[in-house]
Amino acid sequence: MFDSGTKIYKNFAYSSMRAMVLPLLDRVEWRHHGIGVLQGYVREDVQPEVRIHVWSKRLLKPGMDASGDIHDHRFDMISHVLLGTVLHESLIATEDPNGDHEMMSLTHARAAADTDYHGPTTPLTGRYSVDRQLFEIHEGCSYTFPAKKFHRSPFPLNGGPNDVVVTCIEKHNQQDAPARLLYPVANQPVMAFGHKPDAGVVQEILEIAKDRLRR
DSSP, X not given: OOOOOOEEEEOTTHHHHHHHHHHXXXXXXXXXXXXXXXXEEEEOSXXXXXXXXXXXXXXXXXXXXXXXXXXXXXXXXXXXXXXSEXXXXXXXXXXXXXXXXXXXXXXXXXXXXXXXXXXXXXXXXXXXXXXXXXXXXXXXXXXXXXXXXXXXXXXXXXXXXXXXXXXXXXXXXXXXXXXXXXXXXXXXXXXXXXXXXXHHHXXXXXXXXXXXXXX
């Protein structure tokens, strides 16, 4: 098995972080990322940046789980799971002329704020074969994942429409560089941004998250 760079550990500040995040759900400004998550900054333009993520299958853009959700980051990530369970699939791409995946580079969301976060994309040369490793990170645990490695956060097949997961993300050693998508050659990726979120659905999901964090 390859080394994905994923490290999982118990979060001893879990209860305090839940109590901190609950009132912030009404205060941060949310954007809808098509992989199925609301992202809201608690701390921005300083190191480390901190975001709250609220996950729901109802936020997943159609087709994105088939092509478009495998990406890397321009920062080293620490994710604290405060509600529910995260599935974290790490992928290693190896150059292979017969590979069934290819890549494109992205304009990061902040640099493309004036186009609803959907900036120019650039196809990258080459074909890749892919190896995968799946992790399950439970509420009360945290995990780290390094910059420039690919991953996705699939939803459980048996997950219900009202299942909600809340995580708090730290972004360390952030670079001013494009992130990348890894996607099947036969299936052009669905873009994460460039759409208008459904305000009613967003509010319903936030209310579910608040109710469950209070418990």
